[in-house]
Amino acid sequence: MKKTSHQCNTDLLNRFFDHELDPDEQARFSRHVKECPSCQEALKDNQSISDLFKACVDEKIFRADLDNLEEGVLDLIGQKKYSLWLRLKDLFRPRKFLIPAAAIITMLVLSFSIIRQHGPIPGPSAIINSFEGNGSYVMLLETPKSHQTVIWFNETF
Amino acid sequence: MNTELWDEKRLISLLKQGNDAAFRVLVRQYNNRLFGIAYGIVLDREESLEILQEVFLKVFQNIHRFREEAGLSTWLHRITVNQCLNWHRRWKRKFRWQQNTLERDGPIDYPDRGMDNDPEAIYREKELKNKFMENLGQLPREERVVFVLKEVEGLSYDEIARVLKIKRGTVSSRLFYARQRLKESLTRYMD
Secondary structure: OOOOOOOOOHHHHHHHHOOOOOHHHHHHHHHHHHHOHHHHHHHHHHHHHHHHHHHHHHHHHHHOOHHHHHHHHHHHHHHHHHHHHHHHHHHHHHHOOHHHHHHHHHHHHHHHHHHHHHOOOOOOOEEEEEEEOOOEEEEEEEOOOOOOEEEEEEEOO | OOHHHOOHHHHHHHHHOOOHHHHHHHHHHHHHHHHHHHHHHHOOHHHHHHHHHHHHHHHHHHHHHOOOOOOHHHHHHHHHHHHHHHHHHHHHHHOOOOOOOHHHOOOOOOOOOOOOOOHHHHHHHHHHHHHHHHHHHHOOHHHHHHHHHHHHHOOOHHHHHHHHOOOHHHHHHHHHHHHHHHHHHHHHHHO
């Protein structure tokens, strides 16, 4: 099967150079390049530019003081860590008594809320009357909600 | 210290715990590569070193937010590129009145490393490199960033697209134009 010719497509050429074509296209373009002096020239130029740039950057890396950079970075990180720790300490130092106080307040609030939830045990709303004899004691009471009358009798022998 | 012994997951976990040795490993593993990216973008050695310092500091401050959806290197590349672009913006604001940007202010001095003893060849090499870096500095920033990530790190189009959050097609076209412009500007020197 005859494939279409690539006709020195510069976009394809760049993607071929960067190995970004799919394997079939890469193989097809490779065959084209073998027969095309202008594409060979363009690829050579791409390679020269790449080599030149890498050489420039490598020289800069060679001359850059990267060991000092490592120490500088670690120093800075150390300082940041230290200042973070100090900030945390400062945050808690003046609040030395605040935590126990907060705990006590919380406990008080909790106990009040529990008492309020259950409420006081309802007792008689009022003693209507009481009588005391020689051997007995009678009391008339009224319940708070249903207003029922209770007669309480106690013998005291 | 054998930095190869630290696999990425373990390194990230130790970094999150604030382990000093892990930071040392991280710096050693990435300083050359990130310096190459920073230098390719800002074209100034001292500034690149400062940017790199800021990058590692940012990593220390934000490692707990790193969710490992992308690889550590993708995250580092992104921080480096952003720091470089921020630096560029800062610099532009500071010296808005100046017409020349930093990368154009004078030839770059390259050391002789005994590659050739012919003085004329050495001179030609230096001139070519100076011209190349000058032209690189004149590329639109978007194209330069893509070119640098491709050449320094050898990233694929997809990886570059992930770092810069752009489309793969955009990566391809920016790279194409960057190379085209560099070739055109260096025609005289490359023949």
